[in-house]
Amino acid sequence: MIAWDGVSPGNWAAELERSDVCINLTGRSVDCRYTEHNRQAIYQSRVQSTGLLNRVIAALSHPPRVWLNASTATIYRHALDRDMDEITGEIGGNEAAAADTWKFSIDVATAWEAAFFADSMPRTRKVALRSAMTFSSDRGGVFDVFSRLVRFGLGGAQGPGTQYVSWIHAADFIRAVEFLIADDELSGPVNLASPNPVPNSEFMRTLREAWGIRPGLPAKPWMVEIGALLLRTESELILKSRRVVPRRLLEAGFRFLFPVWQDAARDLDGARLRADDRGEDDQEQDR
Secondary structure, X not given: OOOOOOOXXXXXXXXXXXXXXXXXXXXXXXXXXXXXXXXXXXXXXXXXXXXXXXXHHHOOOOOOOEEEEEEEHHHEOOOOOOOEOOOXXXXXXXXXXXXXXXXXXXXXXXXXXXXXXXXXXXXXXXXXXXXXXXXXXXXXXXXXXXXXXXXXXXXXXXXXXXXXXXXXXXXXXXXXXXXXXXOOOOOEEEEEOOOOOEEHXXXXXXXXXXXXXXXXXXXXXXXXXXXXXXXXOOOHHHHOOOOEOOHHHHHOOOOXXXXXXXXXXXXXXXXXXXXXXXXXXXXHHHX
């Protein structure tokens, strides 16, 4: 393994020569307060590293045939009225009631993709992965966060509950990446999201049912704001409506293992319980 700083060229660049694929997922986590320092880190870690790769790959004699670069489904506007796909979806940032943090996220997303597509590379196919929240059973992930709320009785609707949640099961995320590598026709922005986004109230109810927990206290918008402050994160992650669908993947023939949140939630819940059981068994053996 060769490390890179995402800022300057180094020995790592030689590894891209004659490689088949470049996948860049670099970016400081957005699960934080958007202080000026964190905003700079979020922006620069994405835009600067992508621009650097553009320069390095353009200079290679035998560049990768495909470059997949992370992007985000947050690039679309706050959408309650209709689905946002890659063809007809509307880029956000001009919503009259949008909070400053929402506009910042969209500014980052558009600058990120602008850096990615800035240079034409005839020998390298470029795909921007506009990914929704990716759910896996791993500890510390977004599924873990939502599951803790449910298990502590706080799994009711968050904010108005009408805002849409776009999501993708980790298994489908990996399969979609493999599909995009193999499909030589797909380039440009591609949404990595389930074809069935759901309102927050339904999303949380389904998660409660997967855990076998019926009650769930709702959280008013002001309660979400306070909770985000205490958790050192931003309410945008909960309150912005992301109604994103993967039109280009579906039209290219990709089939989701988990297109419906109910099935995904049950699978993730089962995987988490099995992992917890294995952890308890390991602890018993260590005693």
